[in-house]
Amino acid sequence: MARKADSRKPRISEEQINEMIRLRRQGKSISAIARATGCHRQTVRAYLKERQADILADEVRKQILTDELQNHLGSLSQFAASLVDHLTIPDSPTEERDVAAVLAPLLPKGFPMGLDSASRKARREQRETDRQNKMLMNSLREHTREKGWWQAFDEWQEAWNTCRSALQKLRGEANELVEKLISEKPSLKEEAERRIKEERDTVERIISDVLWLVWWADTGKPVAKFGVKEGRVVAYFGDGTYHTIGHRLSEDSLCQDMKEVSIFAFETLCQRFSNKSIAEMLHRMDKNIEVIDDALDPFVLRPLLVRTRCELCPV
Numbered sequence: 001m002a003r004k005a006d007s008r009k010p011r012i013s014e015e016q017i018n019e020m021i022r023l024r025r026q027g028k029s030i031s032a033i034a035r036a037t038g039c040h041r042q043t044v045r046a047y048l049k050e051r052q053a054d055i056l057a058d059e060v061r062k063q064i065l066t067d068e069l070q071n072h073l074g075s076l077s078q079f080a081a082s083l084v085d086h087l088t089i090p091d092s093p094t095e096e097r098d099v100a101a102v103l104a105p106l107l108p109k110g111f112p113m114g115l116d117s118a119s120r121k122a123r124r125e126q127r128e129t130d131r132q133n134k135m136l137m138n139s140l141r142e143h144t145r146e147k148g149w150w151q152a153f154d155e156w157q158e159a160w161n162t163c164r165s166a167l168q169k170l171r172g173e174a175n176e177l178v179e180k181l182i183s184e185k186p187s188l189k190e191e192a193e194r195r196i197k198e199e200r201d202t203v204e205r206i207i208s209d210v211l212w213l214v215w216w217a218d219t220g221k222p223v224a225k226f227g228v229k230e231g232r233v234v235a236y237f238g239d240g241t242y243h244t245i246g247h248r249l250s251e252d253s254l255c256q257d258m259k260e261v262s263i264f265a266f267e268t269l270c271q272r273f274s275n276k277s278i279a280e281m282l283h284r285m286d287k288n289i290e291v292i293d294d295a296l297d298p299f300v301l302r303p304l305l306v307r308t309r310c311e312l313c314p315v
Contacts, residue, residue, distance in 0.1 A: 025059075077305070135312060163285070187254055
């Protein structure tokens, strides 16, 4: 009796099969793959057909990982841009926020209160944003952990908090100084007390105005002189503009006293502003922001993200 022909595929090595798959992925024809591997065309076709599901799964997996990695790197780039946007310097002499408050919109911590479904949904969404942003911050650190810009980031935070603390102390000293100066001038003190009863706190207004003059003096807009204009003390700047100090006084005779208080308070607080190194802190923050901005420029950041990995990177 005749023996049936053996329909089994020839035995070949796993290395040959992998080479077939690799060449097929490169777009090679069956004949080209057969010549390269030393196998018959039918053998190549049979093994590729058998491994077709694996090849397809690998391609799908590769595409998914590529898409996921692209999304991840895109999210990191967007987060880096948001981080730079939140790095500023205090924009007023009354800044009370610490670093945590400055970065709060980027890394939120508080949750809206309430028990209704809308509030619960808002809390869930905010928790999710909080979680994602914290993970992105950690990922950004891992991708750029060997870069010096993180030192600049830490220095910016330290300088901000130092500046904020110094501004709070300066405001407290300004309050004591202006109250003391006004109390030494009975008529002006009486005027200030009367204004407080009218819910127009003259002392508070003077403190605020003088602190702004001190602040502007450091930002390149120094006071040229003090004068009186229509019953109010006025600080004139070099460009011809002016800023009024306090409320309009009820009597012209009080203007000279108010002018003396304003000049002495301004000169004293300018010196204390300098002694507390507030200007130095502002300059340090500004320089560190430049370093961070340059380091997180998309053209600089993208190669770093590609060359390194973090826990969120697709494997």
